[in-house]
Amino acid sequence: MREVILEANELSKTYTIGERQESVLEAVSLQVEAGEFVVISGTSGSGKTTLLSILSGLDRPSSGRVTMAGRDITELSEDELAPVRNELTGFVFQAFHLVPSLNALENVMFPAELKRDPAAKDKASTLLQKVGLWHRRHNYPQQLSGGEKQRVAICRALINTPKIIFADEPTGNLDSENSRSIIELLLELHREHNTTLVMATHSGEVAAQADRIIQLHDGRLQNGGGVG
Ligand SMILES: Nc1ncnc2c1ncn2[C@@H]1O[C@H](COP(=O)(O)OP(=O)(O)O)[C@@H](O)[C@H]1O
Numbered sequence: 001m002r003e004v005i006l007e008a009n010e011l012s013k014t015y016t017i018g019e020r021q022e023s024v025l026e027a028v029s030l031q032v033e034a035g036e037f038v039v040i041s042g043t044s045g046s047g048k049t050t051l052l053s054i055l056s057g058l059d060r061p062s063s064g065r066v067t068m069a070g071r072d073i074t075e076l077s078e079d080e081l082a083p084v085r086n087e088l089t090g091f092v093f094q095a096f097h098l099v100p101s102l103n104a105l106e107n108v109m110f111p112a113e114l115k116r117d118p119a120a121k122d123k124a125s126t127l128l129q130k131v132g133l134w135h136r137r138h139n140y141p142q143q144l145s146g147g148e149k150q151r152v153a154i155c156r157a158l159i160n161t162p163k164i165i166f167a168d169e170p171t172g173n174l175d176s177e178n179s180r181s182i183i184e185l186l187l188e189l190h191r192e193h194n195t196t197l198v199m200a201t202h203s204g205e206v207a208a209q210a211d212r213i214i215q216l217h218d219g220r221l222q223n224g225g226g227v228g
């Protein structure tokens with residue numbers, strides 16, 4: 001049976017800049033099925049980051065709703081939303097966003113420690129071994145290469161075995177060799193755990209591997225957002 005894990009209804013986002021209202025997303029509706037790999041594609045400035053942030057609960061829409069695993073997250077207060085986000089989602093950013101004062105192992109452990117998981121350290125260690133970074137566990141972010149930082153960030157996104165991983169141009173700051181291994185890693189995890197993967201990218205090579213491509217143009221969907 002098909003399970004819709006993520007649904008957006010008529011999302012809009014408007015920013016007020018001085019006296020002007022700028023519409024960044026307009027009437028975006030979409031559904032993502034559990035286990036799908038969906039790419040959000042579009043030129044720079046088309047609204048990919050805004051959409052991913054709202055879908056993942058990091059940001060709020062100006063209007064419209066987001067339903068995640070059957071829960072309307074737009075209804076939740078920030079205090080209610082934070083644990084839901086931490087439990088159900090992992091986010092991989094273009095700029096890694098690791099905590100500079102924590103080493104690789106501590107960065108990966110962080111989301112599990114937030115929910116007082118006694119196995120946080122074991123899980124983080126297993127993940128770092130899996131991505132070949134066990135020998136770097138004591139390194140701080142500034143002592144890691146770009147590709148290594150992104151692998152740490154992916155481990156951090158995975159530690160609570162989320163149902164959905166959001167990735168915003170995860171290879172945008174990496175060379176082609178590192179990019180390929182990051183995408184391979186994400187796809188392997190997606191296949192292994194049937195994790196839903198929602199990724200913004202403007203790489204055609206990456207998009208070609210997706211189950212479905214959602215095309216954004218000036219904050220609007222170019223094709224239907226329904227399950228393909
Ligand atoms: N905090 C903000 N305030 C005002 N405008 C913003 C803000 N964040 C994004 N925008 C605008 O929203 C549009 C979409 O941005 P973004 O979602 O980052 O696009 P993309 O990720 O596709 O490059 C851009 O025109 C950008 O300038």
Ligand SMILES: [Mg+2]
Pocket residue numbers: 048049050168169
């Ligand atoms: Mg962006």
